[in-house]
Amino acid sequence: MNNKLMHTLTRHPLLWPVVTLALLLAINAAFNATFLHLEWRDGHLYGSLVDILKSAAPLMLVSLGMTLVIATRGIDISVGAVVAISAAIAAWMIGGSLVVHDGVATHVSRFPMPVAILGALLVALVCGLWNGLLVSVVGMQPIIATLILMVAGRGIAQLITGGQIITIYYGPYFFIGNGYLFGLPFALFIAAAVFVALLLLTKRTALGLFIQAVGINPSAAYVAGLPARRIMFWVYAFCGVCAGVAGLVVSSNVKSADGNNAGMLMELDAILAVTLGGTALTGGRFSLAGSVIGALIIQTLTYAIYSLGVPPEVNLVVKAGVVFVVMLMQSAEFRGMVATHVRRAAA
């Protein structure tokens, strides 16, 4: 019985992502005595772990959307730009100022906040639909199709912000990225909600099966009568919305929108998170939980690099090095190679 449990555990696809995350957390804890320390302060939990969770939320959101796209054998490299667009739209629509009227301070926004949020998400959806259209109807290669929006999106975001960094002065909006609910960052609840919704959608409907079938063998899926194109179309649309939500969180967190830098290189981090989580870029089997863990790995790594005082000019190199090692560790072929060498050396 115990053996069987061990077997299931060692074969579980999430084993390596979890081990990697634990290892990174341990390294952090070893160099930073207060790393694991949590305390209750200002009505919420406070500590490095909470920080990591909070700052990983946007990446989690983007990675979740990316997971489905990658499972269909596609890729969406425009998500960073969509984050910037969504942030810019939200920031512009809210704008806001603190008006003191008759001695009473009130927050005023250009549009009501729900309208602004909806507007930003709608534009993100349109971005996703555009990608979906290019990939599924026009038949463009996903990397090229989404490259268009990746490049153009930055321009669009800058058009919206007028080339400036728009600062948001509307207090209630800050809750999305900075607020706390039940002592935990509110952004985490958003990511969790999307995660749970996706989990239900892929397990309780045929979506998971269809996405995998399309990703593994699009031609066979088509012959079996699956609406292969429609699935691809909506997967890209959904990925756009996820990036849009991430844009809201990001802009709320930094209380501004920077068309040029918001969500910069986020597409690469998201692809990395998905891959670290055990979803292959060749499509098919995917793991939503894996991608969430992947996002946490990346955020923990970033945190470690900063907290260990790695000079900023080399931190990308260090990050790349760690990612390289992690990828090797996760590769069954590489582990097999090492095992053979170890056995030979022992013999």
Added chain:
Amino acid sequence: MSDPLAPVLELSGVSKSFFGVPVLKGVGLRLFAGEVHALMGQNGAGKSTLIKVLTGVHAADAGRMTLKGEAIAPKSPLASQKLGVSTVYQEVNLCPNLTVAENIFAGRYPRKPARKWGRIDWAAMNAEARTLLAKLNLDIDVTRLLASYPVAIQQMVAIARALSVSAQVLILDEPTSSLDDDEVQRLFTVLRRLRDEGMAILFVTHFLEQVYALCDRITVLRNGELVGEHLARDLPTPALIAAMIGREFAAKQGTGTPLPEKAGETPLIELRGVAQRGRVQATDLSVRAGEVVGLGGLLGSGRTELAQLIFGLSTADEGELKVAGSAHRVDCPSAAVKLGMGLCPEDRKTDGIVAELSVRENIMLALQARRGLWNLLPMDEQCRMAERFVKALGIKTNDIETPIGLLSGGNQQKALLARWLATQPRLLILDEPTRGIDVAAKQEIMDEILRLAGEGMAVLFISSEIEEVVRVSNRIAVLRDRRKVGELPGGSAERDVYQLIAADA
């Protein structure tokens, strides 16, 4: 100078095995200057392998090749091309994103002299390309991209490329499979002229008519062995078919019997003049409920193309498709599935199985597609259904959660059959359901087909093994050269089918 009556290219005793499986067993071939020579044989006869040995793609394990009396052993397609053996492959093997001239001279662009730094001489290249194409009666803009021309022109460009390397031997591997009648005639005119100019041409095709229209001599292969070399005029069609399939087709009487027609019955599916340009000529066909209709015909006769038209994998240009009496437009498989059709595709690996998904998921896939995204089949029902089919069809697998890719071919095929049976189709189209699977599994699948028809399902059965078609079909529609040439009642002999195929070919 070599003897003018000796063959230009001669192969003798050529053998080749892949992973210990012999594919060519001591095959010989003689090509003479100024002749068009047909290389014939069924699937797996070894034609492609022989051509690949000839063109240096594979090295022969044994045997001798001589070109104009000198022994050769090309190590690569480039080497054989340099020796003067050029090949035009079935699928146009050019770069659509280069111009016509660039395609013709790819890899050996003419250069300007060294004092001009050996730059590419575009003017010379284009002029040369124009001259070459003019020889083929083709006057087109050689600076336009290849992709902007239809397949027939691309084929001509491929031939021009083959000729431009001062070829003595031209090998054409099914060059006509994507051409329509007029285009075939134009190609033949060119080939006849090349022949008259002294070229030796090896022509591989599945179209019997074309063999007799064009070729002077025929070499027949079967199961990797040389059956014989004949002058075309000495080998009438029935004899050619007999040589290809390896026996006089007197053999077996079919066991299928015609299904008596009920009064006032509407056929489940009815095709009237359904055609698709370049793939299927106008065809009438009907299948009634409970009837097995076999599509008989040789490879390339249009069997698969017709099945794809019915199932919406390709779209008809003309004609009408009626399902249970009412006309429908079926332009995608999901529409066909909604009408109660199912299709086990010819190519199990690329169009059938979803290799990394489990047997259970593969079996439920089509049913789920029909139920739609939101209406997921409950897990316990999925398992029950999968278990039931695994048992009923005798699918050998560890359990229903094993990835289907790990199963043997026959068991994969049974699982695909199960996928469609789960949807309880009214019409099941089976395209080569028994290909590449062992005898026992073959028998089980055939039995299952008969049982299903007995329960009232309409079946369209396609197989290149005419023996199978005759055995299971209530009625046989015979195809040749992409059109229906006639129908035979169930129980006809194999010979009748072959005679119908061979008639006035």
